[in-house]
Amino acid sequence: MTEVAPFRPRPLPTEPPVQEAMPHSIEAEQQILGAILTNNDIFDRVSAVIGPEHFYDQVHARIYEVARSRILKNALASPVTLKAFLEGDEGLQELGGPAYLVKLAGAAISAFAAKDYAQLIHDLAIRRELIQLGRNISDKAAQVDVDSPPSEQIIEAESALYKMAEQGKSESGFQSFLRAVTDAVQSANAAYQRDGQLSGISTGLIDMDKKLGGLHPSDLLILAGRPSMGKTSLATNIAFNIAKAYRRGRKPDGTEGTVNGGVVGFFSLEMSAEQLAARVLSEASEVPSEQIRRGDMTEGEFRRFVEAAKDLEACPLFIDDTAAIPINQLAARARRLKRTHGLDVLMVDYLQLVRPATAKDSRVNEVSEITQGLKAIAKELDIPVIALSQLSRQVENREDKRPQLSDLRESGSIEQDADVVMFVFREEYYKEREKPGEHELDKMAKWQEEMERLHGKAEVIIGKQRHGPIGTVELSFEGRFTRFGNLAKAWQGDDR
Numbered sequence: 383m384t385e386v387a388p389f390r391p392r393p394l395p396t397e398p399p400v401q402e403a404m405p406h407s408i409e410a411e412q413q414i415l416g417a418i419l420t421n422n423d424i425f426d427r428v429s430a431v432i433g434p435e436h437f438y439d440q441v442h443a444r445i446y447e448v449a450r451s452r453i454l455k456n457a458l459a460s461p462v463t464l465k466a467f468l469e470g471d472e473g474l475q476e477l478g479g480p481a482y483l484v485k486l487a488g489a490a491i492s493a494f495a496a497k498d499y500a501q502l503i504h505d506l507a508i509r510r511e512l513i514q515l516g517r518n519i520s521d522k523a524a525q526v527d528v529d530s531p532p533s534e535q536i537i538e539a540e541s542a543l544y545k546m547a548e549q550g551k552s553e554s555g556f557q558s559f560l561r562a563v564t565d566a567v568q569s570a571n572a573a574y575q576r577d578g579q580l581s582g583i584s585t586g587l588i589d590m591d592k593k594l595g596g597l598h599p600s601d602l603l604i605l606a607g608r609p610s611m612g613k614t615s616l617a618t619n620i621a622f623n624i625a626k627a628y629r630r631g632r633k634p635d636g637t638e639g640t641v642n643g644g645v646v647g648f649f650s651l652e653m654s655a656e657q658l659a660a661r662v663l664s665e666a667s668e669v670p671s672e673q674i675r676r677g678d679m680t681e682g683e684f685r686r687f688v689e690a691a692k693d694l695e696a697c698p699l700f701i702d703d704t705a706a707i708p709i710n711q712l713a714a715r716a717r718r719l720k721r722t723h724g725l726d727v728l729m730v731d732y733l734q735l736v737r738p739a740t741a742k743d744s745r746v747n748e749v750s751e752i753t754q755g756l757k758a759i760a761k762e763l764d765i766p767v768i769a770l771s772q773l774s775r776q777v778e779n780r781e782d783k784r785p786q787l788s789d790l791r792e793s794g795s796i797e798q799d800a801d802v803v804m805f806v807f808r809e810e811y812y813k814e815r816e817k818p819g820e821h822e823l824d825k826m827a828k829w830q831e832e833m834e835r836l837h838g839k840a841e842v843i844i845g846k847q848r849h850g851p852i853g854t855v856e857l858s859f860e861g862r863f864t865r866f867g868n869l870a871k872a873w874q875g876d877d878r
Contacts, residue, residue, distance in 0.1 A: 404438065404509075404510045404513060405506045405509045405510060405513075406438035406439075406506055406510070407438075407502060407503065407506060408438070408439060408442075409489075410499050410502050410503055410506075411437055411438065411439055411442045411503060412442070412486055412489050413489050413490065413491040413499060414428065414432075414491070414496060414499045414500060414503060415442060415445055415446060415449070415486045416486040416487050416488065416489045416490035416491070417490045417491050417492075417493065417496050417499075418446075418449055418453075418459065419449065419459060419460055419461055419464070419483065419486060419487045419490070420460075420487050420490045421490075421493060422453050422458065422459055423493075424493055424496045425449070425450065425453045425459075427493075427496050427497050427500075428496055428497060428499075428500035429450070431497065431500040431501055431504050432446075432500045432503050432504050432507075433446075434446050434447045434450070435507070436503050436504050436507035437503065437507075438506070438507070438510070440473060441471070441473035441474055441477060444468065444471060444473070444474075445464065445468065445474075445483070445486075448464055448467045448468060449464060452464075460487075461480070461483035461484045461486070461487050464483055465480040465483060468480070468483070515539070515542055515543070519535070519539050522535055523535060536714075537710055537711055537714045540714050540717065540718070581595055581596060581598070582594065582595055582596025582597045582598040582599075582766070583596050583597040583598075583624055583643070583644050583726060583727060583766065584596050584597075584623070584624070584627065584642075584643075585597060585620045585623060585624070586619070586620065586622075586623025586624065586626075586627065587619075587620070587623070587855075587857060587866065587867070587868060588868045589855045589856065589857070589868065589869070590842060590855045590857070593844055593847075593850065593851065593853060593855050594802065594844070594847070594850060595849070595850060597624075597727060597766035597768070598766055598801075598849070599760075599764045599765055599766060600760050600761045600764055600765070600766075601760060601766045601767070601801040601802060601848075602753070602756055602757045602760050602766075602767050602769065602799060602800050602801050602802075603766060603767070603768045603769070603800065603801065603802040603803075603804065604733070604768075604769055604770075604771050604790075604796055604800040604802065604803045604804065605617060605768055605769070605770050605771070605804050605805075605806065606770070606771040606772070606773050606785065606789075606790055606803065606804070606805050606806070607773060607785065607805055607806035607807065608772075608773050608777055608785070609772075610811055611806040611807060611808055611811065612806050612808060612840065612859060612864070612866065613731075613732070613770045613806050614652070614653065614661075614731055614732075614770065615661065615864040615865070615866065616806055616842070616866050617648075617729050617731055617768060617770055618648075618658060618661050618662060618665075618864070619665060619864075619865060619866045620729075620768070621646045621648055621662075621699055621727070621729050622662050622665065622666070622697075622699065623643075624643050624644050624646050624726070624727055625643065625644070625645070625646045625697045625698050625699040626643065626694075626697060627642050627643030627644075628640065628642070628643035628644055628645060628697075628698050628726075629641055629642040629643060640724070640726050643726075644698075644726025644727050645698040645700070645719075645723055645724040645725050645726050645727075646698065646699045646700070646725075646726065646727045646728075646729065647700050647702070647716060647719050647725050647727070647728045647729070648699060648700065648701045648702070648728075648729045648731070649702050649704075649707065649712060649715075649728070649729065649730045649731065649736075650701055650702070650703045650731050651703070651704070651705055651706065651707065651730070651731060651732065651735035651736065652731055652732060652735060653703070653731070654703050655701040655702075655703040658701055658703070659701070660674050660675070661864050662694065662699070663687060663690050663691055663694070664863050664864060664865075665863050665864065665865040666690040666693070666694060667683070667686040667687045667689070667690035667691075668686065668863055669683045669686060669687050669863075670862040670863060671862070671863065671864055672862075674687065698723065698724075700719055700723065702715060705735070706735060706736075706737050707736060707737065708736075708737045708738065708739050709736055709737065709738060709739055709751065709752050709755035709756070710739040710755070712730070712736060712755075712759075713755060713758070713759050713762075716728055716759055716763060717762075717763065720763050720765075725763060725765055726765055727765060727766055727767075727768070728759065728760075728763075728765055728766070728767045728768070729767075729768050729769075729770075730756065730767065730768070730769040730770065731770045732769070732770035732771060732772065733749070733752060733753070733756075733769045733770060733771045733772075733796070734749070734771065734772050736752045737752075738751045738752060739751065739755075746795065749795050749796065750795035750799075753769075753795045753796050753798075753799040753800070754795070754799055756769050756799070757799045757800075771790060771796060773785050773789045773790060773805070774789050774790070776789060777789050783807070783809070783812050784805075784807055784841075784843060785805040785807060785843065785845075786805075786845065787803060787845045787846060789805075790803070797846065800846065801847070801848045801849070802844065802846060802847045802848070803844070803845045803846040803847075804842050804843065804844050804845070805842070805843040805845060806840065806841075806842055807840070807841045807842075807843055808839075808840045808841070808859060809836050809839075809841070810833065810836040810837060810838075810839065813829070813832055813833060813836055838858055838859055838860065839856060839857075839858065839859065839869065840856070840857045840858070840859040840866060841854050841855065841856055841857070842854070842855040842857060843855075856869045857869055
């Protein structure tokens with residue numbers, strides 16, 4: 383019988399593997415420092431691209447730091463003036479002491495090449511960060527820790543990569559009035575070219591667009607209301623209108639991108655993706671949503687339903703129906719969607735169902751972290767974010783049921799972080815519940831008159847707007863199709 387060789391564990395390496403040298407260019411660092419020390423004006427050209435942290439050699443980083451401090455104080459930075467500050471620096475002593483500063487000045491490059499050298503130093507620093515990030519991800523993944531599951535590590539890594547991608551976008555600083563005027567004209571031209579002649583993205587609702595000027599990048603908009611007011615319906619309608627109008631092309635500035643409508647991301651924390659799609663199809667096909675749920679459709683209605691589904695196949699509306707998603711994971715998924723398919727508008731239904739990244743001692747602090755996170759997403763991705771929100775029950779205790787800013791749940795942080803706060807209000811909903819008894823003929827006649835006046839109408843009350851007026855927008859509402867629309871006024875005739 384053949385003997386089985388005993389298992390011998392693989393011997394561990396006695397010495398750690400030698401790490402390769404990080405990418406760097408000592409010569410570029412020397413020459414950029416020499417240029418700054420011989421001509422301090424060069425600092426202004428390169429300061430937006432590099433800082434002390436971008437230098438590979440720590441002695442070079444300290445020289446740049448001292449030179450920067452002096453230049454920012456309008457003092458001269460030269461080998462002679464820096465000598466007093468760096469004479470005791472041990473690293474500089476190893477390189478030859480103050481004589482090294484003179485050597486740097488001798489290696490100075492011409493002023494026109496300074497920005498290219500600064501960009502090279504910056505790019506090499508980013509490469510080193512990428513290598514270090516990769517090693518950190520590898521090391522963390524190797525440590526099996528209960529408190530750090532792989533899903534969280536992926537989110538952290540993705541967030542770190544995105545932040546790194548945003549680095550190096552230099553600030554514009556001062557610009558001439560001519561440049562500012564040119565930008566303003568281009569913005570006005572972009573607004574004129576749009577179907578709604580707006581500077582922001584059109585919601586598809588004319589009166590709302592007039593009040594808001596469309597949906598603007600980096601804005602956080604809160605859409606609040608009591609249950610059954612139609613918050614989700616209005617958000618779905620706006621998302622559908624934007625996605626339906628999506629068109630790519632050449633922008634006025636010459637770049638390729640969205641010229642009308644937009645790609646919409648919809649986080650549906652309350653309803654499933656299927657239920658949300660059914661709502662959109664109900665609106666598009668004009669088949670009541672309750673009939674769709676029951677399957678109670680005529681042949682003609684079903685044909686309309688299927689045709690609407692075919693028309694909407696190419697609609698750039700992406701739905702994520704993950705329940706109780708943490709704010710950091712929501713941000714990571716939004717970044718991923720923008721990177722893979724593009725993203726022009728983000729919807730969150732609804733705010734109170736989003737979880738904070740870490741548990742807080744009070745609900746107010748949790749909501750504060752969520753609203754700040756949503757505002758950060760809007761600014762980081764440069765898109766409008768519309769978040770739905772519940773209202774407190776105190777609305778029901780008032781005679782006038784129109785909501786106010788104080789009715790927002792945990793209102794402090796929501797009110798503070800939002801650029802726009804809107805409330806959906808349908809008086810018909812409350813009036814319907816005040817129906818008098820059949821024997822009260824006078825009251826019944828008055829109630830019916832009121833119901834006729836209010837039927838099919840809704841209000842969107844703009845309670846806060848940083849960049850425009852507050853007020854009320856009147857919309858039509860068709861409950862059968864869960865559809866909001868433009869309300870025709872008597873003086874407008876049939877134009878609408």
